[in-house]
Amino acid sequence: MVGIKSCSVYIPFSRLNRSEITKSWGKSLLKGEKAVANYDEDSITMAVNAGIYCKIDMDDESIDGLYFASTTFPYREKQSAAIIAAALDLRRDIFTADFSGSLRGSTCAMRAAVDAINSNSAKNILVCIADMRLGAPQGSSEIDFGDGAASLLIGDTGVFAAIEGSHCIFNEFIDTWRTQSNVFVLSAEDRFVREKGYINILTEAVSMALKKYHLTPKDFSKVVFYSPNPKSLIHLSRDLGFDPARQLQDSLYDLVGNTGTALGPMMLVATFKQAKVGDRILFASYGDGCDVYIFRITEEMERIRERIDVQAQLQSKQEISYQKYLRWRNIIPVEPPTRPPLEKPSPVALWRDSKRGLALFGSKCKICETPQYPAQRVCIQCYTKDQFEDYCFADKKGRLITFSHDNLAATIDPPATIATVDFDEGGRILCEMTDRDPEKIEVGMPIKMTFRIVRYSGGIYDYWWKCRPLNS
Amino acid sequence: MGSIKDKVAIIGMGCTKFGENWDKSTSDMIIEAAYEAFEDAGVEPKDIQAAWLGTYMSGLSGQTLAKPLKLKYIPITRVENMCATGSDALRNAAYAVAAGIYNIVLVLGVEKLKDSGYSGLPDSELIQGLCFSENTYRSRTYTPPGHFAMMATAYFAKYGLSPDEGKRVLALIEVKNHYNGSLHPKAHFQKVITLEEVMKAPIIAWPLGLFDCCGVSDGAAAAIITRADLARNFRIDPIYIKAMQIAVGPQEGYISTHYKWTHVEETRRAAKAAYIEGEIKYPRIEISLAEVHDCFSITELITYEDLQFSTEGQAKEDVEAGFFNLEGELPVNTDGGLKCFGHPIGASGLRMLYEVYKQLQEKAGPRQIKNPKLGLTHNLGGTPGSATASVIIVGL
Numbered sequence: 001m002v003g004i005k006s007c008s009v010y011i012p013f014s015r016l017n018r019s020e021i022t023k024s025w026g027k028s029l030l031k032g033e034k035a036v037a038n039y040d041e042d043s044i045t046m047a048v049n050a051g052i053y054c055k056i057d058m059d060d061e062s063i064d065g066l067y068f069a070s071t072t073f074p075y076r077e078k079q080s081a082a083i084i085a086a087a088l089d090l091r092r093d094i095f096t097a098d099f100s101g102s103l104r105g106s107t108c109a110m111r112a113a114v115d116a117i118n119s120n121s122a123k124n125i126l127v128c129i130a131d132m133r134l135g136a137p138q139g140s141s142e143i144d145f146g147d148g149a150a151s152l153l154i155g156d157t158g159v160f161a162a163i164e165g166s167h168c169i170f171n172e173f174i175d176t177w178r179t180q181s182n183v184f185v186l187s188a189e190d191r192f193v194r195e196k197g198y199i200n201i202l203t204e205a206v207s208m209a210l211k212k213y214h215l216t217p218k219d220f221s222k223v224v225f226y227s228p229n230p231k232s233l234i235h236l237s238r239d240l241g242f243d244p245a246r247q248l249q250d251s252l253y254d255l256v257g258n259t260g261t262a263l264g265p266m267m268l269v270a271t272f273k274q275a276k277v278g279d280r281i282l283f284a285s286y287g288d289g290c291d292v293y294i295f296r297i298t299e300e301m302e303r304i305r306e307r308i309d310v311q312a313q314l315q316s317k318q319e320i321s322y323q324k325y326l327r328w329r330n331i332i333p334v335e336p337p338t339r340p341p342l343e344k345p346s347p348v349a350l351w352r353d354s355k356r357g358l359a360l361f362g363s364k365c366k367i368c369e370t371p372q373y374p375a376q377r378v379c380i381q382c383y384t385k386d387q388f389e390d391y392c393f394a395d396k397k398g399r400l401i402t403f404s405h406d407n408l409a410a411t412i413d414p415p416a417t418i419a420t421v422d423f424d425e426g427g428r429i430l431c432e433m434t435d436r437d438p439e440k441i442e443v444g445m446p447i448k449m450t451f452r453i454v455r456y457s458g459g460i461y462d463y464w465w466k467c468r469p470l471n472s
Numbered sequence: 473m474g475s476i477k478d479k480v481a482i483i484g485m486g487c488t489k490f491g492e493n494w495d496k497s498t499s500d501m502i503i504e505a506a507y508e509a510f511e512d513a514g515v516e517p518k519d520i521q522a523a524w525l526g527t528y529m530s531g532l533s534g535q536t537l538a539k540p541l542k543l544k545y546i547p548i549t550r551v552e553n554m555c556a557t558g559s560d561a562l563r564n565a566a567y568a569v570a571a572g573i574y575n576i577v578l579v580l581g582v583e584k585l586k587d588s589g590y591s592g593l594p595d596s597e598l599i600q601g602l603c604f605s606e607n608t609y610r611s612r613t614y615t616p617p618g619h620f621a622m623m624a625t626a627y628f629a630k631y632g633l634s635p636d637e638g639k640r641v642l643a644l645i646e647v648k649n650h651y652n653g654s655l656h657p658k659a660h661f662q663k664v665i666t667l668e669e670v671m672k673a674p675i676i677a678w679p680l681g682l683f684d685c686c687g688v689s690d691g692a693a694a695a696i697i698t699r700a701d702l703a704r705n706f707r708i709d710p711i712y713i714k715a716m717q718i719a720v721g722p723q724e725g726y727i728s729t730h731y732k733w734t735h736v737e738e739t740r741r742a743a744k745a746a747y748i749e750g751e752i753k754y755p756r757i758e759i760s761l762a763e764v765h766d767c768f769s770i771t772e773l774i775t776y777e778d779l780q781f782s783t784e785g786q787a788k789e790d791v792e793a794g795f796f797n798l799e800g801e802l803p804v805n806t807d808g809g810l811k812c813f814g815h816p817i818g819a820s821g822l823r824m825l826y827e828v829y830k831q832l833q834e835k836a837g838p839r840q841i842k843n844p845k846l847g848l849t850h851n852l853g854g855t856p857g858s859a860t861a862s863v864i865i866v867g868l
Contacts, residue, residue, distance in 0.1 A: 338590050338591045339592065340590055370728075380722070380724055380727045381728065401729075402622040402623070402625045402629070404618045404677045404678055404680075406615055406677040408617055408677060409618060409677075415677075416614070416618070418614050418677075420622060422729045426729070427727075428726065428727060430726050443625060443626070
């Protein structure tokens, strides 16, 4: 049976407490905090950092497709899914596709994956979802929105959440939207959007799904619905006959915020973490329609449960100020430092180095077995020429050998922490450290690698890797 | 391998004031340094048979030297080896003289950094990328202070120094250099500072503060060299080159886990080779003074060990005892070093030589040390783990 065989979330390290925003602009009904992606992150980097977990128990050779859903793609013309697939070092002959333009994009991608597997054109498809939507300052969207990502590996073997059924409807409706020229998401009137949009459509689609499969609310252990705010979610669930206290999955609003097309999948992964074998779970997305899925948890759940680290990521965080958020998102222009302008990256050099840069592959000498980054044609240790194999550093752990917090480096968020990392299994890298508290950095601390934007210049996003503390 | 010892002599030197020379162009500084050297050697521009120009980013080709000085149609080579450029220019020139090809050769180093409008070095990221790697992934905003500060972090950790203890040792070095620099009229900074001022200064790249980092300066320095057997035709006190070594690393420290960031391998190897070439067995005793590459205070501290002036891990004790002070046993950076005299990249190696030259000739005025016999210049380009180091020894 087709379903989900691996999954993960990626929650950015920083949190902005909503009270920090209301200090500037006034009251809000919503409390708690929202997750804010760092200045060196975008939807692609978050997707890679989520997707890399699903690769762990898969041989990359066996992933047949990479689908990426978002409403906030870095490029308007240049496929994000191809960049993600390159960073995850997937096979060349796979189908990559971007699913854009809708908050329902995540389930559109899921549906396409399920259909591909059901029609035997693929065995395993990795679906990545990420969003980084912006609400204009002083508005309610700014309060609501958060940044985040999830990944779901869809297949028909080793499945822990089998798809028992699904139903979909489309809906032409103006509720939240953006055109090419909008930086901030636009919204129509609240009550109209809620009553005639969200509540109406979810009610229709979910009711039809239950009827189709002869199921009632009592048949479900947990219910995961996208929602534009927590109150509507409770209202909707009650109307449909569910018990919010027992059956509703936490909306993550107070902890992470509305992460757009990634919200539903992130909530779903959090649900799976707690789910018991045999549980039936109802999932519905929303945006230009509604896709409903009915999952049944299998014994494979025990294999995967420990590896889902939603709680750890929720607890691993640092607080930032509203001013920092405005700077990171480039909402306010700031005085540039008196440093030379960034060079435009060379497409030729980037292409030549694609696997080494995007997927962080170095070399391992076949003669003396020394791992090296960057890849060396002549071994640094034994001088052997051209006798090496590709060696991936992206998923390796290491220790911090030395570092400095550089206040002179031109970065949006000084200081830039320069780090020398020695990997536990050999090899070394000099890179920047991100998502850390400078006060807490110590020689010897364990680190892991994370995919980030290292510069944006000449219209090109130059992606590479940084390190971050393993246990924040 | 052969030895350069006592084959080449320096018969004239010149040096401009180093600093933010807003009113001077590259050509202006070339003329000033060269003409002071011509006068010191008692030669004229038309006597120069060949020239070597050292500059990192202030002019391409030998033409940069030919044009202002009107050197007509002679061989001129432009040399670049990052911050060791000035010393490497001398090295190349000296081999040509030692080979008997030319008798009177001009070596000049120049850098004009302050036209950039930036604070810090005005390297474009692309130059950084080409310096440290060929692919664009490493082309980024790391600064020299950040790289060298990693040596401080590692050194403090290795020897169990708290940040405060470590910074204190580094501060003593800067107090020394500032005192020395205040005695040189051509130095960029001529201000005496206190230990407190250094400790309290704003952090540039942790743990290095403002006074732990050399500034960015304009300047030029020049030397006229000839064969040792011809030297006394020009002056009674020529200075002879005893050793000239350079060690260029393959960026091993960035790739191999063997490098621990508590020394500079390139300096160690250049020094070892120089002591063999110059027949020096006990550098700590035999070297009368040294000009070392104090781009950062930590560099100077570690250089004491890499040059075998202090044993490994013992530099701290020597600093605290004043061993390297002007009145100490082995004065280092008697003209204030890179920190106070300034660091116009292509000129620094020759400015170091200029101070050693004047000291050996007993012309260092208030900075004069007693009975100098052998002087050493240490000139370091690149970063720890990926460097180019020059060690030159000259004497009477």
